[in-house]
Amino acid sequence: MTRPQSDTQSSKAHPKAGANAGPIPETTPATTPATTGPARSQGGRASPVRLGNLVMAIYLVFLLLPIYWLVIMSFKSNAEILGAFTLFPDDFTLANYRTILTDPSWYMGYVNSFIYVSLNTVISLLVALPAAYAFSRYRFYGDNHLFFWLLTNRMAPPAVFALPFFQLYSSVNLFDTHIAVALAHCLFNVPLAVWILEGFMRGVPREIDETAFIDGYGFTRFFTRIFVPMIAPGIGVTAFFCFMFSWVELLLSRTLTSVDAKPITAIMTRTVSASGLDWGVLAAAGVLTIIPGAIVIYFVRSYIAKGFALGRV
Numbered sequence: 001m002t003r004p005q006s007d008t009q010s011s012k013a014h015p016k017a018g019a020n021a022g023p024i025p026e027t028t029p030a031t032t033p034a035t036t037g038p039a040r041s042q043g044g045r046a047s048p049v050r051l052g053n054l055v056m057a058i059y060l061v062f063l064l065l066p067i068y069w070l071v072i073m074s075f076k077s078n079a080e081i082l083g084a085f086t087l088f089p090d091d092f093t094l095a096n097y098r099t100i101l102t103d104p105s106w107y108m109g110y111v112n113s114f115i116y117v118s119l120n121t122v123i124s125l126l127v128a129l130p131a132a133y134a135f136s137r138y139r140f141y142g143d144n145h146l147f148f149w150l151l152t153n154r155m156a157p158p159a160v161f162a163l164p165f166f167q168l169y170s171s172v173n174l175f176d177t178h179i180a181v182a183l184a185h186c187l188f189n190v191p192l193a194v195w196i197l198e199g200f201m202r203g204v205p206r207e208i209d210e211t212a213f214i215d216g217y218g219f220t221r222f223f224t225r226i227f228v229p230m231i232a233p234g235i236g237v238t239a240f241f242c243f244m245f246s247w248v249e250l251l252l253s254r255t256l257t258s259v260d261a262k263p264i265t266a267i268m269t270r271t272v273s274a275s276g277l278d279w280g281v282l283a284a285a286g287v288l289t290i291i292p293g294a295i296v297i298y299f300v301r302s303y304i305a306k307g308f309a310l311g312r313v
Helices: 002-021 023-074 095-102 104-137 143-155 159-171 178-202 206-214 219-230 232-248 251-255 279-299 301-310
Strands: none
Touching: 023 279, 095 104, 095 279, 104 178, 104 219, 104 232, 104 279, 143 178, 159 178, 159 251, 178 232, 178 251, 206 219, 219 232, 232 279, 232 301, 279 301
16 A cells, blocks of 8 residues: 555656756757857858948949049139148139030030930941841851951950041041041941840840731831830940940040041040149049930949840940
């Protein structure tokens, strides 16, 4: 009778002991790694992020500092620019911009640049669109060699073609005209335009062409009404790069013009007068030269991102 009582007492004691002692081993090991493990991992990931932000901030300052300095110089006089070092204009003036906007020798440079840049962009697109379609849709003898030859023209420096263009345009009375500079820039912009547009056109399925021809569309109607709208982002990217190259190019535009078609990039190199270099006017001209490119980038920024995604930009 005594043994069963001990068994029953022990069996009653063990559940109580298990109920009291059970939570102790469960809480102690579970709480310590849960609080220490993630904290270390978060701390380990925080330092690369902070380092990346610091590098990006330094990079942005490095890029924006010349632009900022150019802007504040445009609001200073020559005496202040050549005087003490200042981060802000002490004597704020708009005389430099007034000189550019009222002097025909200055503002006509912007007009001439806009004329031949627009001509070059339109001509490059009109030539590159059918050429890029042929490279993307057809296979013919020597197509790869011809495509490579186009790109080699883009790789050559403009100085190689300056003298031949000068002598050629002088003999046909095209020297100092807008169309002369526009045609000269086509030698560099057309290969680039064909290369970019060919990548966009390859992304359009061939079945669309076949379906349109079955439905009775002619090539001209299909190309202008169906195909071109489908590659509108590619056309925007191509127009941007053609515009930017022709806008900032100096050697050919200066060699092929003298007075009537002189662009702003060439005029900015002739700011030395009897009193010396006019730093304020030159800085104001630089600011006004940056603005058109910034406007174009703003309108085609989404197209440029798509071009990067397709690997053609």
